[in-house]
Amino acid sequence: MQFTAMILSNAEVSPGYWRMRLTAPQEFASARPGQFVMVRVAGAIDPLLRRPFGIFDVGIHTPAQSGAVAQPYFEMLYRVVGKGTALLATLHETDLLDILGPLGKGFNLGTADEEKLIVGGGVGLAPLYLLARELVQQSTVRLFAGGRTRDDILCITEFERLGVECYTATEDGSLGEQGLVTEALIRRLDALKGRATIYACGPHGMLNAVATIAADRSIPCQVSLEGYMACGVGACLGCVAPGQGHSTETPDFRCVCTDGPVFESGELKWRD
Amino acid sequence: MQFTAMILSNAEVSPGYWRMRLTAPQEFASARPGQFVMVRVAGAIDPLLRRPFGIFDVGIHTPAQSGAVAQPYFEMLYRVVGKGTALLATLHETDLLDILGPLGKGFNLGTADEEKLIVGGGVGLAPLYLLARELVQQSTVRLFAGGRTRDDILCITEFERLGVECYTATEDGSLGEQGLVTEALIRRLDALKGRATIYACGPHGMLNAVATIAADRSIPCQVSLEGYMACGVGACLGCVAPGQGHSTETPDFRCVCTDGPVFESGELKWRD
Amino acid sequence: MKPDMSVNLAGIPLRNPVMTASGTFGYGQEFAEYVNLESIGAFVTKGLSLKPRSGNPTPRIVETPGGMLNAIGLQNVGIEAFIAKKVPFLRTVNTPAIANFFGNTVDEYAELARRLDDIPEVAALEVNISCPNVKQGGIVFGTDPDCAATVVKACRAATTKALIVKLSPNVTDVVVMARACEDAGADCLSLINTLTGMAIDLNRRRPVLANITGGFSGPAIKPIALRMVWQVAQAVKVPIIGIGGIMTASDALEFILAGATAIQVGTASFINPGAAQEIAEEMEAWLVANGVADIKSLIGALEV
């Protein structure tokens, strides 16, 4: 779906991280956790390509003025890293943005009788909040959030408000444990009694580590990947990731935009 | 001079025509009528090249808050014709713009004992207001303003307030006489007793007509030209206009940006 | 009055001159949600090879000022999967589908032309000659007139369908290439394919693309494409498809003035998936506003 969204709010939630709320058409309310949107940041040629962002949350916006009709909204959580995100951060309430989405395949919510372990690194938390919101309805959910410093640990209060138990770790020790968040994950897995599923989003190195941890323990694991995207609809073949059996002789590339961004970690080929 | 200006105001004065006031450094106060500025409309690559605009007015801005220091300002009068001017029209008070100027050679004010006949077509009036302001201090000044419709006749009240006698003509007769403003100019020249100098700015066809009228009567005439400019400082050689004796064998191109934009009409080669 | 937007492309009637460019529109279906495929003139599918190809490692794409580089490496499903999985969709759409293809040898080119000739759902063939000739040590077919002519002749002999030859812009004289392909039997020339470019990541001190260099497309390349279309239009008799940086109806009409009978929308579909349809609609609106009854009257109508 392609639509023009109006910005409802756009605020810096942590140094360098912004949260933007935008209006959406009715159909958008059915967006699944893990799906993403492609945003046309500027009307002209600079930046030229759309930028992909996860869907942080969806909800219903009821305007304050009497008689106004309620309308779906969605939120993005983004980090300013370059030209496009810097421009996004300059936008204001009532500004308009051209949006393509929801795109891609989201997370598989699995069954109720297992513990849900969510692992997020930095802005990788973005697609995990909507996921947690759905998962808490039937399962115990724990969040493992990691980052370089405390500034990279985002929206923990929101997760706690859902009833999610949160573990945090930072490389510099400025918030939570000092070290990598995967250590807390391993401890939890070691203590685990019943079944569990892992959901992860974050830097490639973190995903690789989580996938290995899950594979070693035969625990199902879904990861949400990034990839440099031009189209978002499976046409340009820019965003691909190698599937598990990929080799030059037996090519097996998956489109992150249409086959993903969420994959079972076992489907993919991880560099070691 | 290159400087960062802050926009003090930016308002539409007639459909499609805008007037912008900007802060300037002290040295800018000595800008001469007929000089221009090159404006970098956007910080990035779209639009890429600076856009040239005449200096409509200069003055001293005294901020309202106590203790604030008075500072020169200048004004531009511009018409929205494409990407760059459309972007300018979206800017607001306190936005910043990168300015190069004042550039080029301005009008020669001549002597006090002659009548000053100013001819402007549409946005060609832009550099003529500052000229009129200086000329009225010692001479009788008449303005002949032409345009397609009444919307193209700009800021006449401002000229009248200076004590300039204004004649207007529009092609559709919606303001002033119906027809070309050169007709009123000719009538005035026919009635003329003493000496006069003509100053003109506007579309090339109008300048051509005015130059011919002046030449036929041996009246000194200065015209302000436009040209497609990249640099504004005489380096790119994009903006040139053929001088009077120009031919392929005896090339004589003048830089509009540094030799002009104001020329004695006799210096130039006019197509017939 | 509704202007006549139809053009005839080497025997294929198009309802309007707007096509989509190979590699930027998948196999058509990917864009069905955003473009009414029956509102455009034709669409061109992703370049096909005999065997499936895995393409290059990532990163494969990077944005540059006003454009982008891609080094997909011609990843595609191969002719067999094309027939099995993609052709059925083509059958459902009442718009000519054109198959773009490439080989590593002259024989591969000819073999593909033969295979595609058998598919009734394929309205025409677009041969991409911007590929390295593995036999001649990597010289690109599309940068040498003799190589190109050999490929075109081989394909010509293998198909009776309209044969469009897609020219590379990475040449000293595109007119020489165009003439060679016309003489070798091309029914139509499309240009330009991507220019070769490169981007560097300063902080990592590495090329951005895993493949080091990539194909340069998007609005930035329009001046080069327009120049080449104009040059070729002066020199050949076959119809020309203009490609390169077309983002708007105005861009498209400029290519037609320069001598193109039809145009292809490439990178623009990434930025606006509905671009091709919008361009076709806005071209028609422009014709109405400017009192032009038939778009064919604009082909090559540039006054120089």
Add this chain to the structure above:
Amino acid sequence: MKPDMSVNLAGIPLRNPVMTASGTFGYGQEFAEYVNLESIGAFVTKGLSLKPRSGNPTPRIVETPGGMLNAIGLQNVGIEAFIAKKVPFLRTVNTPAIANFFGNTVDEYAELARRLDDIPEVAALEVNISCPNVKQGGIVFGTDPDCAATVVKACRAATTKALIVKLSPNVTDVVVMARACEDAGADCLSLINTLTGMAIDLNRRRPVLANITGGFSGPAIKPIALRMVWQVAQAVKVPIIGIGGIMTASDALEFILAGATAIQVGTASFINPGAAQEIAEEMEAWLVANGVADIKSLIGALEV
């Protein structure tokens, strides 16, 4: 610690690698108000011919997405007026001034090289071979390796100063051209000159430029320039000057990683007259921030 920004360009020591490109910086003086000429490595003057040249009719310039076209037509004061009116200024600046020049025949090229060789204020010669060879019916010297070699040999014989040859990007294989010029005696290669492009005014149904086509420059062309510099750097031993779309210190450093010893700032000076100086300053700041003691350690340091 202040990093070492100096480089040696075919025997000419430059305080830093930032030069300005011919045709975009006048004769130096035009920018003296905006650039401290002693803050940059060198500057190149507008292309000179034997006789003054009037250039093309207007319009001569048009903006395109991320770039511009120019068809100045090599307007210049001619070698005599250069000596009389421009050289005295060069004497006052303690920065190497490099004279760019071109001819219509091999003899004209040689004659100019000889005349420039006599001028002590000219530190080096940059020969622009992107001009049509009037004797050979308009073939551009810079697109044929034999033609280019002939010009370079003739100039080489006529001067003992450093001879920089400026390559055209409008060729199938820039490496062939680069090798031909190196073998013919070039001390240094600069690239790229402008690409050939075109713009059309839809409403007037005419080319925008009076000359129909023009030279394409600016940020849009950077990916092509970077690719060519990298290709040539693999193939030749002489130092390279990287040119094309350089707007920032990062752009400049990317060219150096690709193999350039120095770079030239062209179109950027129009957009920001102080660009060259700012780029030099920001390059130095980048070296400091990244702990690079000597810029020479970055030349060709791209990891592929």
